[in-house]
Amino acid sequence: MSRFRHNQLNEKTPSGRTRILPIDPLIPSILIRSLSTHKNPQACQELQKLFSCYRQLSATDLFCLEIIWDAMRRGSLKLETEFIFAPPRFDESLDNIGGERGRVAESADHQAMKQWVFDHCLVKGLEGLATEVSFLGYRVDVASLQNKTFVECGDTEVKKIFDFLKREQEIGILQYESEEIVWFKPSSGFPEFANARSRGYLP
Numbered sequence: 368m369s370r371f372r373h374n375q376l377n378e379k380t381p382s383g384r385t386r387i388l389p390i391d392p393l394i395p396s397i398l399i400r401s402l403s404t405h406k407n408p409q410a411c412q413e414l415q416k417l418f419s420c421y422r423q424l425s426a427t428d429l430f431c432l433e434i435i436w437d438a439m440r441r442g443s444l445k446l447e448t449e450f451i452f453a454p455p456r457f458d459e460s461l462d463n464i465g466g467e468r469g470r471v472a473e474s475a476d477h478q479a480m481k482q483w484v485f486d487h488c489l490v491k492g493l494e495g496l497a498t499e500v501s502f503l504g505y506r507v508d509v510a511s512l513q514n515k516t517f518v519e520c521g522d523t524e525v526k527k528i529f530d531f532l533k534r535e536q537e538i539g540i541l542q543y544e545s546e547e548i549v550w551f552k553p554s555s556g557f558p559e560f561a562n563a564r565s566r567g568y569l570p
Contacts, residue, residue: 382475383457393545396448411436419522420543428525443554448547480520484509
């Protein structure tokens with residue numbers, strides 16, 4: 368069994384709740400390397416782990432995922448990971464707040480992950496940071512409009528990421544049980560490729 372690099376996460380979730388059972392962390396850097404080195408037809412399914420841990424992807428999300436996977440193979444979309452070096456700060460005020468992970472109500476862990484990403488971006492020197500920021504018709508968990516930095520936490524609609532990439536906007540995801548933000552970085556040719564593939568299928 369692998370362990371979290373932030374040792375406290377081996378015993379507690381990001382909100383500070385005690386783990387009942389040990390769990391393997393999701394390590395996106397390893398997952399991404401494995402995607403780039405094999406031609407397994409299951410690779411696209413493996414890619415889903417970066418977007419969803421607790422929710423089923425919709426048909427639209429699966430369609431967008433296929434385009435993202437094709438763009439990765441063609442080299443018009445790169446995925447990079449960034450370890451969140453700041454340790455999570457467990458917040459007792461989040462206890463008994465929100466629903467379970469993957470539910471409509473925002474869970475304590477999801478709120479704690481947003482705070483964790485916010486703190487990390489603050490240490491990096493990003494300006495104008497805020498949570499629940501409106502951009503491109505979506506709400507983004509953590510963002511700096513000044514620095515064009517956008518991060519989603521936990522389960523995320525693939526179409527949301529796809530729409531950002533079509534507008535040449537980089538966006539990151541911090542998934543549950545992970546200590547790494549995955550950055551989706553489109554090339555200048557991604558919008559043309561994505562629009563051609565989705566024309567007639569997506570608005």
